Each structure stands twice: as structure tokens, then as C-alpha cells.
Amino acid sequence: MPGIDECLLEAMTLPGARGAAIVDWTSGLALGSVGDPPGGDHEATAAETAEVARSAAEYQAFAPKDDPLDTARGDTDRKGLPVEDLMVTTRTGFHLIRFVETTFDSSVFLYLWLDRHTGNLALARIRLRDLSERLVLV
Amino acid sequence: MRITASAISPMLMRLAAEQATGALLRDQGTLYLVDGRIVHAESPAAPGIDVLLTAGGALPPQGWQEALSLAGTRHEVGRHLVDSGRVTAGELEMCHIGALFDAAFFVLGPASGPTRFRYGVAHWLGRVRPVAAETVERETRRRRALLDRVWPCPELDTSPVVPRPPAPGQTLTGRQVALLRLADGVRTPTAIAWALGRPTFHTLIEVRRLAAAGLVEPPRTKGPAPPVFPAPLTEDNPEPDIALLRRVRDALEASL
Known part of the structure; x- marks a missing residue:
């Protein structure tokens, strides 16, 4: 049952991790941040990543009201968020956004910035999912 | 510091x-x-x-x-x-x-x-x-x-939220639908925030975004009503005021 800081510090132990944050994507507020920000500062980075996350979480292409694949599988109990994570690959790094599902009404994601050469994207993705679940697990 | x-x-x-x-x-x-x-x-x-x-x-x-x-x-x-x-x-x-x-x-x-x-x-x-x-x-x-x-209209923050039908092809997000479902023309953004259990600022910013997209009515201003312009006269006006035109003509001729 980690808090925000424990969660972020654990994310920073991943190989190639350069910076991490927990961000609210409606307001663009960084609820917590550690390491280096890829942009000017943590607050500006939070506001910018929030805009990307909001687009993905809200547009129908990614979050359709009736997912035909859900219906095909007979999966009527659609728990969980429609979008789980986002990856942006740049020349020098990986940017990972993992949406966090909470029991209260929120719009929060975990953000991790990795070095492109030393980072392990697959491992980071799995660990971030794990962290996002433990953050809200009683 | x-x-x-x-x-x-x-x-x-x-x-x-x-x-x-x-x-x-x-x-x-x-x-x-x-x-x-x-x-x-x-x-x-x-x-x-x-x-x-x-x-x-x-x-x-x-x-x-x-x-x-x-x-x-x-x-x-x-x-x-x-x-x-x-x-x-x-x-x-x-x-x-x-x-x-x-x-x-x-x-x-x-x-x-x-x-x-x-x-x-x-x-x-x-x-x-x-x-x-x-x-x-x-x-x-x-x-x-x-x-x-997002939308420079502070009156939106305190006015009742009145939804507008989306334009053809315009879609609403899940969070917007939840907000607009509570917009009954009486509730303000603050009242909606309480009902949803969502921070008020989040509701204010969402309402501004909806207003920018034309999905909520602009608030009615409390200032003086906008002036009502008379309908422009057109050439095919069925009944020109003959008496008025005569008086104008007479006045013009008298002054020349």
C-alpha cells in the first residue's frame, strides 16, 4: 500500500528512468514528481502530458461507448478504464503514461520518462501497471 | 524563496x-x-x-x-x-x-x-x-x-449550465455526458461538482471547454439588453409610407 512518493521512487528504480510524476489530466496538476522533467520544469511537463492523456482518454476512437470487441466476447461487465496506457517514443527517450483507476471520481495517470538506450520499455510498462494497481489496492 | x-x-x-x-x-x-x-x-x-x-x-x-x-x-x-x-x-x-x-x-x-x-x-x-x-x-x-x-467568460462559473444539442458529428466524452446529465438549467457548475463528487475547478474547466465547443449555452448577461435593430427597408417593401415620403419631399423642396 504505497503512497505517492513511495510509488514514484519505486518507478525511478527501473533501468533508464529519468523522471516520474503523478498527474491529474483534467487540471494539469502534478500531484507529485521526482527526478528530472523532460521539458522546462515538472509543472510544465505535467500540463503538457495532461493534454495528451486527456485526448486519448476522451476521444471516441480510443474510448468508444460500445466496443464491438467487448460485445463479441460477451464481456458485458466492462470494468476498468478503456485506455490503459500510452507510449510516446522520441529520438532520445520513451514517455509512458499509465492511467490510474480510483474508487473516487478522478482523472489521474502515472507518468514515466525513460532513457531510450538504457530503458526497458516492456519491463517499465509492466511495472507501471503493477504500481498503478497497488496505489489503490487496500 | x-x-x-x-x-x-x-x-x-x-x-x-x-x-x-x-x-x-x-x-x-x-x-x-x-x-x-x-x-x-x-x-x-x-x-x-x-x-x-x-x-x-x-x-x-x-x-x-x-x-x-x-x-x-x-x-x-x-x-x-x-x-x-x-x-x-x-x-x-x-x-x-x-x-x-x-x-x-x-x-x-x-x-x-x-x-x-x-x-x-x-x-x-x-x-x-x-x-x-x-x-x-x-x-x-x-x-x-x-x-x-479555454474560454474567457467568467459568468459561466456561476450561471446555471444549459446544454445545447451537439452538432452533427460532434461527440461527447463520458465525463462530459456525466456532467451534462446533471445540467437541468438550474444547477450551477458548483452544484454539479457537489452532485458528482468531483472538484469544482474540474467542473468549471469542463464547462468552459463545453462552451468553447458550443455544447452549453452562453450565460445570459445581466447588463442592458442588446439594442433591437429595425428590419432594413427593402425595395419590395409592400407598403411604403406615402405620406411620410411626401412630407420629406416637401421639406427638401422648401429648404432648397
Whole structure:
């Protein structure tokens, strides 16, 4: 049952991790941040990543009201968020956004910035999912 | 400490510098400080952490009441909620920071009355995740600018939300649908925030975004009604005022 800081510090132990944050994507507020920000500062980075996350979480292409694949599988109990994570690959790094599902009404994601050469994207993705679940697990 | 030319509250900056502990009281709410850092904020304009946590149903209201009565006097309600397994530390921190910045946005809002500070006053929630006063002030300023950047119409914040039908091909997001379902032409964004258990600022920004997209009606202005222009005269006007035209002609001929 980690808090925000424990969660972020654990994310920073991943190989190639350069910076991490927990961000609210409606307001663009960084609820917590550690390491280096890829942009000017943590607050500006939070506001910018929030805009990307909001687009993905809200547009129908990614979050359709009736997912035909859900219906095909007979999966009527659609728990969980429609979008789980986002990856942006740049020349020098990986940017990972993992949406966090909470029991209260929120719009929060975990953000991790990795070095492109030393980072392990697959491992980071799995660990971030794990962290996002433990953050809200009683 | 970074010196800003236009501090929203010079008194808050002074209290932060002297590492004061107590409650900063303003007309729109209260900021609670411990050693100069903000530990909690409350405002009648923003749903409290109790509303945010219980609205979703995961924490029943009686669970909240129990924590309040058992740990309220010790100022350890937050810790009690986590220790008793009702809320995780992560969720409490996320919800608490959301509520803190939301209430602070209104406490530090413009048009405040007198500001007072009561030394030594502590909040029943206890220490969850203190934030630097400077950070709260900076975020409040950023939020004000953000609202105006989305759609510069402050009247939207206090007017009832009136939905407009989407244009063909225009789609609404899940969170927008939830908000507009409560927009009955009477509820203001603040009332909707309470009903949803969502921070008020989140509702304000969403309503501004909806207004920018043409999905809510612009608020009716309280100023004078716009002037009503007469219909322009057209050449095929069926009944020209012959008598008036004659009088104009006569007057022109007389003056020439």
C-alpha cells in the first residue's frame, strides 16, 4: 500500500528512468514528481502530458461507448478504464503514461520518462501497471 | 524563496516564511498551515474530501462518520482511514491533494474580504501530504489563466449550465455526458461538482471547454439588453409610407 512518493521512487528504480510524476489530466496538476522533467520544469511537463492523456482518454476512437470487441466476447461487465496506457517514443527517450483507476471520481495517470538506450520499455510498462494497481489496492 | 511581483496573498507568503502553524481565514474559506506549509484547505465553493471520497460509494458515509468520531479530536482522521483499511494511502493522498488545490483556488480567489490568521489551529484531517504555500499560490494563478485560455467568460462559473444539442458529428466524452446529465438549467457548475463528487475547478474547466465547443449555452448577461435593430427597408417593401415620403419631399423642396 504505497503512497505517492513511495510509488514514484519505486518507478525511478527501473533501468533508464529519468523522471516520474503523478498527474491529474483534467487540471494539469502534478500531484507529485521526482527526478528530472523532460521539458522546462515538472509543472510544465505535467500540463503538457495532461493534454495528451486527456485526448486519448476522451476521444471516441480510443474510448468508444460500445466496443464491438467487448460485445463479441460477451464481456458485458466492462470494468476498468478503456485506455490503459500510452507510449510516446522520441529520438532520445520513451514517455509512458499509465492511467490510474480510483474508487473516487478522478482523472489521474502515472507518468514515466525513460532513457531510450538504457530503458526497458516492456519491463517499465509492466511495472507501471503493477504500481498503478497497488496505489489503490487496500 | 522566489519573489513574485503580484503575490495573490502577501500574508500567506509572510506566514510561510515565518513557518507559522494555524488557520488562515478568508471569506471564501480557510487554509490550514503547519510549519508554514499548507496541510489542508476548505471552501464552501468546493466539495470537501468527505464528499469526494463518499460520492463514489467505495467509502460509505457511515465509514467516514466513524473515522471522524473516533479520530477527529486527535486530528488523525486521515491516518485512521488508512489504518482501518477503508482507503489506501495512495488514494487518500491523491484525493486530499485534489481537494486541497481545489479549495485553495477559491480561498485565494479575487474579491476577498479581510484575511485573519489564528495561530495554533489544526484541522481534524491531520497531516496527509503538506504542500509549499508558494506552490499553491503558483497553481492558483495557473488555474485562473487556464480557465481564461479555454474560454474567457467568467459568468459561466456561476450561471446555471444549459446544454445545447451537439452538432452533427460532434461527440461527447463520458465525463462530459456525466456532467451534462446533471445540467437541468438550474444547477450551477458548483452544484454539479457537489452532485458528482468531483472538484469544482474540474467542473468549471469542463464547462468552459463545453462552451468553447458550443455544447452549453452562453450565460445570459445581466447588463442592458442588446439594442433591437429595425428590419432594413427593402425595395419590395409592400407598403411604403406615402405620406411620410411626401412630407420629406416637401421639406427638401422648401429648404432648397
